[in-house]
Amino acid sequence: MSLDLLAALRREGDRLASMPVDALSSPVPTVPGWTVEHVVRHTGKVHRWANAVILAGPGADTGAVAKSQVESLPKGPDCLPAYRAALDAVVATFEQVDPESTVETFVGARTAAWWLRRQAHEVAVHRIDAADAVHAAGGPAPDAIDPEAAADAVAELTEVQYPHRLLLDRLTPASIGRTVHVHGTDVDDLEWTFTLGADGLTSTRGHGKADVALRGTAEHLLLVLCRRRPLDVVTVFGDTSVAESLLDASRF
Structure with missing residues (x-):
C-alpha cells in the first residue's frame, strides 16, 4: 500500500x-x-x-x-x-x-x-x-474516507491509541483473554487480531481465528472501532459481546 x-x-x-x-x-x-x-x-x-x-x-x-x-x-x-x-x-x-x-x-x-x-x-x-x-x-x-487512508487509520489506532488510551477498566471480566479479528474487504492488507487483556491489548497483523470477527470496508471498520458507526454496518461472526466490550473501552 x-x-x-x-x-x-x-x-x-x-x-x-x-x-x-x-x-x-x-x-x-x-x-x-x-x-x-x-x-x-x-x-x-x-x-x-x-x-x-x-x-x-x-x-x-x-x-x-x-x-x-x-x-x-x-x-x-x-x-x-x-x-x-x-x-x-x-x-x-x-x-x-x-x-x-x-x-x-x-x-x-x-x-x-x-x-x-x-x-x-x-x-x-x-x-x-x-x-x-x-x-x-x-x-x-x-x-467516503479513502480506503487506503482508512486502513492506515485502523493500523494507527491499533499501534498508538489502543496501547496508550484504552480504558481497561471498562473491559468486561468475561472478555478478558478473548479475541477480536477485523478483516477489510476493500484493502488487501487490512487484517488484525486483538487480544483483550487486563493489563492491555495486544495485536497481531494478518489472518487469524478469533472469538468474534468484524468484516467490512476499511472506512466502516475504522468508524465502528472509533464508535462513529454501529456494529451492524459491518458483518459480525461470533460472540458480539466481545466486540462490544472492546468498543466500550474505546471511549477516546
Whole structure:
C-alpha cells in the first residue's frame, strides 16, 4: 500500500474547512454534546498543538506547549477561517521538516512522520463527525474516507491509541483473554487480531481465528472501532459481546 499522508491531511482538512457556516450549530449525532463548531475548533487546536510541538524540537514538553503556546480557535463563524489557517500552517511545517527528524509526542520521542499520520487520521474521523451533523440536518451524505487512508487509520489506532488510551477498566471480566479479528474487504492488507487483556491489548497483523470477527470496508471498520458507526454496518461472526466490550473501552 502506497499512501500519501500529506495529501490525505490536505484532502480531509479541506473538507472540514468547507463545512457550511449555517451548520456550525448542528449537533453531531455520534458525539453527544458536540456541534460542528466544537469539531472544527477542537481539530484546529489539535493542528496548532502538533505544529507547535514539532517546531519546539526534541525534548519539548507537549503538555506545557499545549498550555502556553496553543490558543483556542475563535467561536462562531470565525472558527472556519481560523481552522483553515491552522491546517495550512501544520501542512507547511510538514512540507518543510525532515519526516525522519526526532520530535516529541504524547507517547514519547518519535518522528515528524508520526505526527503527520496522527493529524491525517485525526481530521478524517472528525470530518466525518461534522459531515454526519450536516447530513442529519438534511444535507448531503458524507464523502467516503479513502480506503487506503482508512486502513492506515485502523493500523494507527491499533499501534498508538489502543496501547496508550484504552480504558481497561471498562473491559468486561468475561472478555478478558478473548479475541477480536477485523478483516477489510476493500484493502488487501487490512487484517488484525486483538487480544483483550487486563493489563492491555495486544495485536497481531494478518489472518487469524478469533472469538468474534468484524468484516467490512476499511472506512466502516475504522468508524465502528472509533464508535462513529454501529456494529451492524459491518458483518459480525461470533460472540458480539466481545466486540462490544472492546468498543466500550474505546471511549477516546
